[in-house]
Amino acid sequence: MNIALLLGGTSPERHVSMASGRGIAAALVDAGHTVTLFDPARGDAARISQEELELPGETSPTHEELHRYSNSAYIAAIQQIPQDVDIVFLALHGAPGEDGTVQSLLELRGLPYTGSRVLASALAMDKAMTKRMLESESIQTPRWFQMARGEATPEILRALVDQHTAWPVVVKPNDGGSTVGMTIVEDESGLYAAYELACEYAETALFEEFIEGRELTVAILGDESLPVVEISPKSGFYDYKSKYTAGQTEYYCPADLPRALEEEVRELARRSHVALGCTGYSRVDFRLSTENVPYCLEVNTLPGMTATSLVPKAAAAAGMSFPALCERIIELALSAQPMAQ
DSSP states (O other): OEEEEEOOOSSTTHHHHHHHHHHHHHHHHHTTOEEEEEOGGGGGGOEEOGGGOOOOOSSOOOHHHHTTSOTTHHHHHHHTSOTTOSEEEEOOOSTTTSSSHHHHHHHHHTOOBSSOOHHHHHHHHSHHHHHHHHHHTTOOOOOEEEEETTOOOHHHHHHHIIIIIOSSEEEEETTOOTTTTOEEEOSGGGHHHHHHHHHTTOSEEEEEEOOOEEEEEEEEETTEEOOOEEEEETTSSOOHHHHHSTTSEEEESSOOOOHHHHHHHHHHHHHHHHHTTOOSEEEEEEEEETTSOEEEEEEESSOOOSTTOHHHHHHHHTTOOHHHHHHHHHHHHHHSOOOOO
């Protein structure tokens, strides 16, 4: 097949996306496909080579680096994709590649693409909307509230934490990923600074009850859940460095869980995927409390596909190689309902 692979972009997850795309491209080429890379942040010059990829370090890209690019470049970049490609493989992470915007542009061009459609992508990118959808399906999620940029004072935030989440509280951008801009706040002294940091990356900050316990994730592929992965960062906090630096985190797959609990978590993941209308594949993240109660945190519609990423680990535990996983994602996309031409 002739495959256009979109990677990079303008979000703080730009470098992670390029790492995902590099791995996907290698797997698809090994499987006999023709793969062309496109970085939509570059507009008319979107087509790039492997040598031009910028891969993750210990920190995410700086604001200065990202400000070199404009989201308006995506329109020109999507126009550079040949009409005769068989499919567009999306390796983008974060907005506007994962929130339905790029998906809309591809649908306007009539190009098939991997992952969820427009509405599910938009819902899943918005963490507060995700929580509302989960709650509507009686899927337990940590207590929370949100606050828009510029609308809070330290006193307002302290009162809301006392009322809704208690301490410690997790503060993060409402529509970000890879823990960029996220802080775990132990007391009121760091609360407002955490809010300001989150608002550097999003219009709205999400405040979430911290669940003491274990970090779990479940990949959904088609209609099936893959084995549960447990994440154990050596630093104790699964931050950007822990996620994308080899050796910083230990992973256990399948996770060491009682059979009934494993089945419960996998079913909750499947239900969360369905609640948001996701298609193809996704990854659903959980905290498992010390009382073995699973709390769904979020659903990722374009999860990472790097060497340290979680979906490939789960697929491997299910007996599926990385190239086979990438081809299955394509099969699921092509078997979905036809795009408007």
